Amino acid sequence: MAMIEGLTHLGMGKLDDGRTLLPRVLPGEEVSVDQDGTVRIVTPSVDRVSPPCRHFKTCGGCAMQHASDAFVADWKQEIVRKAIAAQGLNTVFRDIATSPAQSRRRAKFAGQRTKKGVMLGFYAKGTDTIIAVPDCQLITPGLHDARAALEALIMFAASRKSHVSFTVTETSVGPDISVETEKELTSQLRMELAVFAQMHGVSRLVWQDEVIVTMNPPAQDFGGVSAVPPAGAFLQATKHGEAVLRDAVIEITQGAKSIVDLFAGSGTFALPLSKTAEIHAVEGEADMIAALDRGWREGKNLKRVTSETRDLFRRPLEPDELRKFDAAVIDPPRAGADAQIATLAASDVKVIAMVSCNPVTFARDAKMLVAHGFTLNWVQVVDQFRWSPHVEVVASFTRK
Template identity: 70%
Template sequence: MLTIESLTHLGMGRASDGQSLLPRVLPGEEVDVAQDGTVRIVTPSVNRVAPPCRHFKSCGGCAMQHATDAFVADWKQDIVVKAVQARGIDTVFRDIATSPSQSRRRAKLSGRRTKKGAIVGFHTRASDTLVQVPDCRLLTPALIDSFPALEALTVLACSRKGEIDLTVTEASLGPDVLVATDKELTPQLRVELAGLANQFGLSRLVWNDEPVVMINPPAQEFGGTGVVPPPGAFLQATKHGEATLLAAVEEITMNANRIVDLFAGCGTFTLPLAKRAEVHAVEGEVAMLDALDRGWREGHQLRRVTTETRDLFRRPLETDELRHFDTAVIDPPRAGAEAQIETLAASEIKTIAMVSCNPVTFARDARRLVDAGFDTPWMQVVDQFRWSPHVEIVASFTRK
């Protein structure tokens, strides 16, 4: 018998034998592990609950449905707190903000043909076995309603032995679907796909990198401004999470006159901030900035927005370029923004709003700013990826 001593940042239980990492267990539990690796809970934790989703045992999409919401919230907050404290940073943490169930508006699913039709869903943990999830507790009802369309797409796009990826995003006028497949897009297949899109009310259907049909522009709203993102473009996972992050960024930048938005994407922060300040949006993907620019030009009562396509990992904005701005917003990928943080630290910018999806690189970058003379009065953890190990962080940095 083993006792679970703690959880890793990925939600795996560290057992008392000093070597076992076990899934779906909780600290303090006593467990038996069979020779085939099956874990039996002997003494359950007081924080253990019945999973709210009937697919939890077979699906690999969630890791923490067996724990109370309060436990998961504390565990996620603690991951970030420990990462920050390990870098010697002292700050105040606001209460964690957790997105509700059935609020994930974008998902990457897999599809596989069967003798009777098709399966669309998620893989089981550490396996290529595909599980249907018609009652998924993560996805919005609109995404669940798109499953028949995705199954029909799988029949057309997939060979009998292959598998395809389906990225589906909720849009107001119908699902926005990107298909990743090795199958050739023939003229006849184009006709069939167009018919399928009309039948199921898809707003846009893209085959690999090639648009097949757009019945309605799949616009997303950023602060009331409509933007049509390029297929598969980054989007905050939930509207709740996006609103929470935006509220924090707006609070941090409330006194700004000229803002530089680094890793701006399609304008999640740029366009709402442009209601009261001039914004320069910098992003490495041309298509995202084109979408942002079109949204701004068609928007109402927005101040000046300029865009710049630039690889901020290889060519960060230098201090002489940053002197035109009093405030920076930065939301880098998981790798963080070490090079750009260096130039921000050396610049004269007074205020920085930093958003991150990786506690380790966030803490590293935050330490550099603190060393350069910034205070960090508060941080907040945002849980858009409910029941998973993933977290978002937003933090305020003000130069002393």
């Protein structure tokens, strides 16, 4: 017998021996571990629930379906709280916002041809084995409906010896599909794929970065302003999560007449913010900036949006460039943005809305801002990746 003392930030249970980590267990549970590694729950936690997905144990894509929603919410809040406390900071935490089941609008599927037909699903954790997941509880009904098209597409894209990957994004005009495959794209195949896209209502079909056909531009609605992101470009995981982050950013920057949006992507925040303020959007990927610019030009009743393609890791905006802005929005990748945060800290900007997908780098960057006179007013945890260890944060910083 052994006792689970706690969970790591990845959801692994820590045994009381101080060394062993076990999956799918909860703090306070008594467990036994067989010689073959099988874990048996002897005394279950009151927070243990029946997993809502029948693929939970075989798929491996979800880490926390055996825990109650309330437990997961508290656990994710605590992950962020510990990261902030480790930097000597303290702040107010707003209630966590958790996206509902069946709300993930993008997924990466794997497929292969078999003797009996095709196999479509996700890779089992840590393997190259494809597990069929027809009842996945994460993805939207629209992505479920796209499965038939993907299964048909496997016959075009995969051989018996190689797998194929599909990145699929739900849109209002049909699935937006990007194909990763080793199969050569011939002129004949290009024509067949165009017919396939028309037959299956595919909005856009991309083959190894080459756009085969766009039946209908796969636009995304960013707070009432539409834009067509490049195929596979960054997109918030759920519409619910995006709305929570957007509303928080709008609240934080309320009253600002000029805002700089750093790591702007395809316009998640810049486009809705342009309803009330002039925006300067900066992003390292030129095709995302082009999508943002097109979205603004085709929008109605928007204030001026200027845009710039720039590597903010190598060339952050300097304090003199930031002087003309009332507020800044920054949504960096997982590595954070210590160089850009340093110039923001040294600038005259008084208001910062920071969005982060990594509590550790968020806390590091927050510490630098606080050290230069900012107040960390509040933090909100946003759980777009339900049943996973992934955590996102939006936070308000101001200084007098």
